[in-house]
Amino acid sequence: MGTKIKIEFDEMNVQESVTYILSTEYGLKPNVLKAEIKDDSSGIMILTLEGDQSKIDEAAEGLRSKGFTVSSLERHILRDKARCFSCGACLSLCPTKSFTFDEKTWEVHLDIDTCIACGSCVTGCPVKALRLNL
Ligand code: SF4
Ligand code: SF4
DSSP states (O other): OOEEEEEEEOTTTTTSOHHHHHHHHHOOEEEEEEEEEOTTSOEEEEEEEESOHHHHHHHHHHHHHTTOEEEEOOSOEEEOTTTOOOOOHHHHHOTTOOEEEETTTTEEEEOGGGOOOOOHHHHHOTTOOEEEOO
16 A cells, blocks of 8 residues: 655645655656645645655655654544444445455454545544544
């Protein structure tokens, strides 16, 4: 599935083509999972990168030197277990099948590693138990 990273940019570097840099300068295969840009031209991009870890580290440093903020994606989706009542609505909403239903316990589980931060479950959860932390 590749290494998931978050890149933050602002009006100074919004015009730079991150995917072009990653592929041509570092030989990586980037796949953009999500990109959001605000009115002030700042924003975030979530990508998976395929390639050698040494090249990924090198690329992250290279992007930082161009003014981007680069970080690994960890705990990017949060679930409030006190609110979640395992209704299962999120199972059908998730494109990566990150939710599973445990028939023994009747509980819904979330696999954060496969989550691509699309946000579908966040808007679809009836009790707002899910939140993207990007
Ligand atoms: S939709 Fe919300 S309440 Fe229902 S199982 Fe998913 S997280 Fe829990
Ligand atoms: S944010 Fe998208 S990919 Fe992640 S768990 Fe929710 S529906 Fe699935």
